[in-house]
Amino acid sequence: MMTQASDIACPIQRAAMLFADVYIIIILRDLMSGPKRFTALQQSGINPRILSQRLRKLTREGVIARTRFAERPPRVEYALTEKGSALLPVLDALKNFGEKFLAIPEITEDSQTILQ
Amino acid sequence: MMTQASDIACPIQRAAMLFADVYIIIILRDLMSGPKRFTALQQSGINPRILSQRLRKLTREGVIARTRFAERPPRVEYALTEKGSALLPVLDALKNFGEKFLAIPEITEDSQTILQ
DNA sequence: CAGAATCCTTCGGGATACTG
DNA sequence: CAGTATCCCGAAGGATTCTG
Numbered sequence: 001m002m003t004q005a006s007d008i009a010c011p012i013q014r015a016a017m018l019f020a021d022v023y024i025i026i027i028l029r030d031l032m033s034g035p036k037r038f039t040a041l042q043q044s045g046i047n048p049r050i051l052s053q054r055l056r057k058l059t060r061e062g063v064i065a066r067t068r069f070a071e072r073p074p075r076v077e078y079a080l081t082e083k084g085s086a087l088l089p090v091l092d093a094l095k096n097f098g099e100k101f102l103a104i105p106e107i108t109e110d111s112q113t114i115l116q
Numbered sequence: 117m118m119t120q121a122s123d124i125a126c127p128i129q130r131a132a133m134l135f136a137d138v139y140i141i142i143i144l145r146d147l148m149s150g151p152k153r154f155t156a157l158q159q160s161g162i163n164p165r166i167l168s169q170r171l172r173k174l175t176r177e178g179v180i181a182r183t184r185f186a187e188r189p190p191r192v193e194y195a196l197t198e199k200g201s202a203l204l205p206v207l208d209a210l211k212n213f214g215e216k217f218l219a220i221p222e223i224t225e226d227s228q229t230i231l232q
Numbered sequence: 233c234a235g236a237a238t239c240c241t242t243c244g245g246g247a248t249a250c251t252g
Numbered sequence: 253c254a255g256t257a258t259c260c261c262g263a264a265g266g267a268t269t270c271t272g
Contacts, residue, residue, distance in 0.1 A: 001161035002138070002245090006221060011214025012207055016141040018218070019210075022118070025132040038234050045117040047266065052235055076234060083217050089209040091128055094135075097206060098127025101199050102134070105122060118265090154254050163246065168255060192254060 018061060019090070023054050028080075028087055031064060035079035063087070134177060135206070139170050144196075144203055147180060151195035179203070 005017035019025065026044050030036055041051055055078060058064040063084040069075040080087075121133035135141065142160050146152055157167055171194060174180045179200040185191040196203075 001163075005218070009220070010145070011218065012145050012211045013138070013142060013214075014218040014220075015210040015214035016138050020136045020138045020141055022129070022132050022136045025136055026129060029126070029128050047268095048235060049237090049267095050265070053264095055235095073233065086213055086217060090206065090213060093205040093209045094131040095128045097202055098129075098131035101202060102121070102127065102130040104125065104130075158254095163248095164255065165247095165257090166245065169244095171255095189253065 015090075019087070021054070023050055024058065025091070025094070027051075027054055027058065028063075028084065029091055031078060031080050031084070032088060032091060035067075035077040037075065037077055041078070058084070131206075134179075135203070137170070139166055140174065141207070141210070143167075143170055143174065144179075144200070145207055147194060147196050147200070148204060148207060151183075151193040153191065153193055157194070174200070 002017075005014050008014050008017065019028075023046055026046065027041060030041055030044060038048075038051070038055075041055075042048060046054075055064065055066070059066055059078075061083075062081055064078050065081050067077045067079065069077065118133075121130050124130050124133065135144075139162055142162065143157060146157055146160060154164075154167070154171075157171075158164060162170075171180065171182070175182055177199075178197055180194050181197050183193045183195065185193065
């Protein structure tokens with residue numbers, strides 16, 4: 001399978017073929033709170049090669065925009081476009097689900113003792 | 117990166133680590149309309165090895181449930197659990213985005229002529 | 233700072249054939 | 253029908269180094 005996203009009739013599948021990727025979701029999450037620089041995005045634990053790849057893809061798809069500021073030293077920022085901002089509902093839905101159904105197993109002093 | 121999903125503090129990332137996969141999203145989409153059999157799910161173009169893998173993962177995570185019916189011949193059905201149904205908002209959001217921003221390039225007779 | 237280049241390894245996927 | 257088993261390959265990812 002896995003042809004071109006644009007060839008697929010189902011909108012869910014088209015969207016999935018673009019965003020079903022952990023790194024992309026992390027990047028989008030990070031950008032939801034405002035524009036970020038390359039180095040800032042790296043802090044989420046994405047190595048530079050992967051990050052660069054994904055940023056290029058998202059830019060190509062019009063989901064984010066790259067801006068170079070003519071400063072000394074030059075600065076580059078990535079920001080969501082209008083199209084990218086339209087993904088907020090997706091991230092919100094993921095967040096709700098994650099909070100309700102994928103809770104972190106609490107490690108209290110007590111439970112640690114018990115669990116051994 | 118890519119540790120255990122349950123270790124991650126961010127609920128979006130925990131959810132992403134489970135569902136950021138084209139095949140899983142397709143399976144969930146198919147099950148949203150009701151329980152389905154293995155063969156039916158294969159029709160979406162997923163090969164049996166991948167399908168089997170993903171069904172096992174989703175079952176393990178409590179997102180879907182497998183039911184064997186004692187018939188002749190025996191029948192197996194996969195259905196969303198309550199947890200799985202809670203993913204509807206995610207799929208809905210993906211669908212809305214896909215419809216609005218990832219339209220299929222229309223190939224009309226005219227546009228074909230023009231595009232050459 | 234914002235990446236590109238290189239290397240190396242592994243994992244994941246497609247195809248196909250087989251089975252209780 | 254509902255999967256499992258094998259094979260085989262390309263692509264993707266981690267780590268590290270380098271540079272305009």
